[in-house]
Amino acid sequence: MNKYISILEQENEDFEIIYWDRLGSPDCPEKYKSIVFQKPSRLNLSHKDKIKDFLEFRRFVIKNINKRKYDKLIVLTSLTGIFLFDYLQKNYKNKFIFDIRDYTFENFYPYKMIENRVIKSSYFTTISSEEFKMFLPSSNKYILSHNILREEIEQANEFNKPKERDGIITVSFIGAIRHFDIDSKIALKLANDDRFKVVYHGYGVAYEKFKAFCQERKLDVQITGKYDRKDKIKLLANADIINAYYGIESYANLFAMPNKYYDSLIYKIPFWANPKVYSGQRSIKSGIGLNADLESESFANDLYHEYMEIDRLKFERDCNQELSKVVKEDELFISKVQEFIEIGGLK
Structure with missing residues (x-):
């Protein structure tokens, strides 16, 4: 979230954040406009109870998107995209970024097929590791985004x-x-x-x-x-x-x-x-x-x-060399987000 916020602020874009406060510890700084789904949900709930809570979150998100009529969306995490897949396809095709930060249930074929549909409907899909391509559907929409903030x-x-x-x-x-x-x-x-x-x-x-x-x-x-x-x-x-x-x-x-x-x-x-x-x-x-x-x-x-x-000098040199490589790889991601802000499939 903070990485996208940093780019949006640099581009002077108006944005709001919709998120779920699951553990009673708000993730969004007060200075940003946010819409919070406040429903406690323990991390160790059964899959059945988790799905029930996610469906409530889905209804909350769709209700607020319809009300606010956003031009574009940034969808953070695989599960959010999965639970919104039909809504995104119908209402925001090529108008959203899909951000995948982890392996989830890609070994479950129906899940992977839905995920594939979300990826195809996205403007582009962010992955935080090149190795994610080992388990994700084949696509030319993947853009690498390292978990690093320039500041x-x-x-x-x-x-x-x-x-x-x-x-x-x-x-x-x-x-x-x-x-x-x-x-x-x-x-x-x-x-x-x-x-x-x-x-x-x-x-x-x-x-x-x-x-x-x-x-x-x-x-x-x-x-x-x-x-x-x-x-x-x-x-x-x-x-x-x-x-x-x-x-x-x-x-x-x-x-x-x-x-x-x-x-x-x-x-x-x-x-x-x-x-x-x-x-x-x-x-x-x-x-x-x-x-x-x-x-x-x-x-x-x-x-x-x-x-x-x-060896201190060698270690510092290796850190700096790898950091330079990471920054260079990340520049493409930043340019793609800027491109999305400017056109975002609205041409």
Whole structure:
């Protein structure tokens, strides 16, 4: 949302935001005009209950679009597009951007067919990882959009090892806590090792279970809960390693490019991910990633030594080179949004 807002503001476009406040924590800053669907909906609801809630959200969205009569739409996330597919086809063909940020239910054939119809009806479809083409319908409408904001790049700083501070390596996770099996394993292997400090910022479906697990086993893990996006820089200031390690059991993790990857590039913090997933492979290839294997008995030692052997100048150079590549790739996306604003299928 913030990325599109940034472009719309630069183009002096009038816009409104329709969104669902599912968890009682508004996502939209007050300075923007917004229409909020206020219905609590827990993250761990059954599929049946989730569908019911999404259908209510669909009715709310359509009602407000009809009332406001917008010229064009930007449809954020796959599920929103799926639940609005017939309305978009009929009323906004070639007048909306469809933004796909994650793998959802593409293994379910009817879902994928509906998604294909949404993509075909869009002015263009944004994907946040080139690897999404592995599971999405074939199309020439895909435009890559990295999860990075240009204004954040100005915050870029230098790489500093913890030995220049207190000697303890802080391994920080910032985001949705959803993968209990992986997070509990990380906590068991690192939390009570004097060389490391383990920190989790965020909330998600596994938050309560993970927190209870650490408390029951007296694992020294700092778990802070929900955070405000504007505080991210402050949270990253104390991070030595960005924890972006996800398992391969979930198909969604294989192809995604998490925000954490771009945080690593901008703030010069080594990125630790599973080398069996795309983000881990790209980070190692680009020189910003750590390759310690969580499943190895020597994992803690491997992670410690790999980190301490990082060459500061080389690491910073690799971050800057990869960041330049990302910015160049992102320029096409920005130009396509500007094109959409100017004509957007209204020729």
